[in-house]
Amino acid sequence: MQNAKHIYSIFADYLSQYFKTRLAYRADFLGDLASNLISELINLVFIIVVFQHVPLMGGWSRDEIIFIYGFFLVPYALFSIFFGFWDFNERYIIRGEMDRILTRPVHNLAQVCLESIAPDRIFGVISGLIIMGYAAIQLKLDFYWYDPIIFIVLSVSGALIYGGVYTAVSAISFFSDSRTGISPMIYNIQQYGRYPVDVYNKIIRFVLTYILPFAFVGVYPAAYFLRKETWYIYAAMTPVVAVIFFGIGLLVWNIGVSKYRGAGS
Amino acid sequence: MIQVKQLQKEFRIHQSRAGLGGAFRDLFSREYKTVKAVDNLSFTVEEGEMFALIGENGAGKSTTIKMLTGILTPSSGDIVINGFVPFKEREDYVRSIGVVFGQRSQLWWDLSPLESFRLLKSVYKVDDTAGEKWLERLIEELDIGSFVSQPVRKLSLGQRMRCEVAASLIHKPRLLFLDEPTVGLDVLVKQKIREFLRNLNETEKMTILLTTHDVSDIEALCKRVLVMDKGKLIFDGLLSDLKEHWGNGTEVSFQMKKRTKASELRNVLGDMPCTIEQINDYSLRVQVPRSQEMLPFVLSTVMASFDVSDVKIMETSTEDIVRNIYRTDGEVASHA
Numbered sequence: 167m168q169n170a171k172h173i174y175s176i177f178a179d180y181l182s183q184y185f186k187t188r189l190a191y192r193a194d195f196l197g198d199l200a201s202n203l204i205s206e207l208i209n210l211v212f213i214i215v216v217f218q219h220v221p222l223m224g225g226w227s228r229d230e231i232i233f234i235y236g237f238f239l240v241p242y243a244l245f246s247i248f249f250g251f252w253d254f255n256e257r258y259i260i261r262g263e264m265d266r267i268l269t270r271p272v273h274n275l276a277q278v279c280l281e282s283i284a285p286d287r288i289f290g291v292i293s294g295l296i297i298m299g300y301a302a303i304q305l306k307l308d309f310y311w312y313d314p315i316i317f318i319v320l321s322v323s324g325a326l327i328y329g330g331v332y333t334a335v336s337a338i339s340f341f342s343d344s345r346t347g348i349s350p351m352i353y354n355i356q357q358y359g360r361y362p363v364d365v366y367n368k369i370i371r372f373v374l375t376y377i378l379p380f381a382f383v384g385v386y387p388a389a390y391f392l393r394k395e396t397w398y399i400y401a402a403m404t405p406v407v408a409v410i411f412f413g414i415g416l417l418v419w420n421i422g423v424s425k426y427r428g429a430g431s
Numbered sequence: 432m433i434q435v436k437q438l439q440k441e442f443r444i445h446q447s448r449a450g451l452g453g454a455f456r457d458l459f460s461r462e463y464k465t466v467k468a469v470d471n472l473s474f475t476v477e478e479g480e481m482f483a484l485i486g487e488n489g490a491g492k493s494t495t496i497k498m499l500t501g502i503l504t505p506s507s508g509d510i511v512i513n514g515f516v517p518f519k520e521r522e523d524y525v526r527s528i529g530v531v532f533g534q535r536s537q538l539w540w541d542l543s544p545l546e547s548f549r550l551l552k553s554v555y556k557v558d559d560t561a562g563e564k565w566l567e568r569l570i571e572e573l574d575i576g577s578f579v580s581q582p583v584r585k586l587s588l589g590q591r592m593r594c595e596v597a598a599s600l601i602h603k604p605r606l607l608f609l610d611e612p613t614v615g616l617d618v619l620v621k622q623k624i625r626e627f628l629r630n631l632n633e634t635e636k637m638t639i640l641l642t643t644h645d646v647s648d649i650e651a652l653c654k655r656v657l658v659m660d661k662g663k664l665i666f667d668g669l670l671s672d673l674k675e676h677w678g679n680g681t682e683v684s685f686q687m688k689k690r691t692k693a694s695e696l697r698n699v700l701g702d703m704p705c706t707i708e709q710i711n712d713y714s715l716r717v718q719v720p721r722s723q724e725m726l727p728f729v730l731s732t733v734m735a736s737f738d739v740s741d742v743k744i745m746e747t748s749t750e751d752i753v754r755n756i757y758r759t760d761g762e763v764a765s766h767a
Contacts, residue, residue: 187541269530
């Protein structure tokens with residue numbers, strides 16, 4: 167607990183430093199802000215246009231699919247704010263920055279996450295909410311007072327599932343001495359999670375539920391808000407899956423750190 | 432304070448085969464070679480000691496330092512420092528040490544050192560009032576006040592290095608590791624850093640471990656020296672003993688007014704255990720083994736018997752000693 171509190175206070179410090187450095191280059195910052203907004207907007211329009219042409223997918227209506235997609239964007243954005251260390255192998259292993267990380271008294275994964283924090287990804291949350299709002303109006307969905315809380319729990323769980331898998335994959339860098347080509351593969355697979363699982367065949371469904379549980383980031387939790395009762399159990403399992411997979415990620419990472427061999431010199 | 436017992440670190444290195452065919456075969460079966468980077472290392476260090484770890488490139492210094500700082504997990508052996516086992520209790524342990532890697536930066540590139548210090552203070556949970564006082568002292572003693580608010584990327588190497596030292600000390604550690612801290616620095620900055628470290632050691636009783644290629648660092652700072660070669664500890668003792676053990680003694684070179692031969696000098700000196708070398712017709716070099724009454728005797732005898740125009744006395748430098756160690760050890764290895 168003490169540790170978590172410490173990490174949280176450091177998080178605030180890192181965040182304020184992030185903005186300080188970003189604001190130091192004012193033009194750059196404003197440009198980034200504008201281009202982020204524009205790209206999210208284009209995304210939004212694109213999604214709505216594309217889905218206009220998709221009437222029904224394995225029993226799911228167009229608006230339901232849009233809703234799922236909107237939901238997916240939220241945990242995905244949360245994930246990409248904190249797990250932006252896609253250059254982990256290059257930066258921390260090959261260039262040896264991990265040495266520095268390991269000589270500081272905060273959990274090393276937390277440090278790596280904080281050092282590559284990307285708060286500008288928060289726009290993903292906003293566009294996710296807009297897309298969901300649009301679909302909810304189309305579907306005339308009702309919400310209860312406690313739904314926002316459930317939404318937050320499910321979104322955070324989704325982000326943790328991604329985070330766990332991503333952490334475990336990144337940790338492979340500790341074991342192998344060459345670059346890994348696994349990250350792109352994971353990125354491809356995670357795209358499946360956005361669509362209803364029952365449009366895919368049984369094998370893919372199995373994989374996305376039990377092996378790489380990306381269905382828990384999109385379909386299952388979204389199904390709760392769409393009041394699809396057949397999926398309620400899966401939706402309820404989301405936080406559990408999150409804890410398990412993030413735990414696995416952390417475990418692989420910690421084993422990886424003990425196998426870390428450092429860069430030369 | 433530091434206890435190291437039979438420390439070993441082995442690396443498994445993948446041997447790639449030659450050519451495209453070899454690369455293809457590597458896909459299926461890999462050959463590994465096990466290299467002992469650190470071999471059976473044992474030593475202890477008391478609180479307040481200042482000592483240097485020296486050795487050629489690849490002697491295992493960096494690997495040793497990385498195990499001592501908890502970065503690497505040893506293959507076998509025990510390390511206990513400040514009451515912690517570094518790689519096991521890493522997060523608690525690193526609170527009691529400071530680390531400076533000469534080749535790597537602790538500071539945030541886009542921030543000013545002062546901002547970096549502030550961030551590090553929260554990382555190390557440094558108490559505000561006492562920490563502020565300590566930081567002020569660091570800034571003053573390292574003389575970094577004039578540029579501590581500029582972004583790190585605008586600092587010169589010497590300025591940056593002094594900030595690095597300050598950054599590593601922000602939490603007032605009891606033990607400081609410096610891995611090649613003076614690489615590429617000019618003499619003035621080197622001196623400043625050395626003075627600062629010596630002062631720190633005296634006033635705070637801070638234990639300091641240094642690895643370096645710069646022999647003048649050792650001479651200026653350390654009494655105790657550990658020499659590593661091929662992963663093994665080959666010397667552990669005082670710098671003066673190191674000189675005694677591996678030094679060539681003292682060299683005296685005489686410049687004569689008249690042509691003088693080595694044999695003439697030998698006649699005068701009798702059967703003194705010294706070697707005489709003829710440089711040219713007018714100058715000779717005498718090598719005297721380290722012994723206190725030998726040198727004055729050689730000097731007075733030669734001065735009395737010849738017309739000497741100039742005398743130079745050269746103590747063997749630590750640099751020569753280090754070279755000697757490396758050379759002799761190379762011979763030992765080639766015999767084996």
